Amino acid sequence: MADANVVAVWPVGTDFKVQISGLQDDTGTYVNTATVTGAFVDSTGAPVTGATEITFALVTGSVVGDYVGAVANNADFLDGRTYTLNITANMAGILAFATMTRDAAITTL
Numbered sequence: 001m002a003d004a005n006v007v008a009v010w011p012v013g014t015d016f017k018v019q020i021s022g023l024q025d026d027t028g029t030y031v032n033t034a035t036v037t038g039a040f041v042d043s044t045g046a047p048v049t050g051a052t053e054i055t056f057a058l059v060t061g062s063v064v065g066d067y068v069g070a071v072a073n074n075a076d077f078l079d080g081r082t083y084t085l086n087i088t089a090n091m092a093g094i095l096a097f098a099t100m101t102r103d104a105a106i107t108t109l
Helices: none
Strands: 009-011 016-020 035-042 054-058 067-071 082-091 094-105
Touching: 016 054, 016 082, 035 067
Parallel strands: 009 094
Antiparallel strands: 016 067, 035 054, 035 082, 054 067, 082 094
16 A cells, blocks of 8 residues: 555645655664755756755654655746656765655645
8 A cells, every 4th residue: 555645746836845764774773863965856867946955854753764855845846747856865974875756746635
């Protein structure tokens, strides 16, 4: 069953949050002290205006490597286009990388 909190699209024209759940090191230990950043690029690899310096913070009270980052409503997403969030986690000089790719869409409640 799909998680009701996971969006299948990047929302257009609204603030939204991206959560990373359970960041772990190569031994399986949860990492709660990483510096986590993200930047969006479009399908050509060009940076997305307003969405290139996303800082993730450890979720308050988390001891299992949960981080959240906010994306502002002025990020230059276009409805129907594909965007990738490139995530970097720096854990005492050890780097980990991840990507999330989705289409952008105008969403309604």
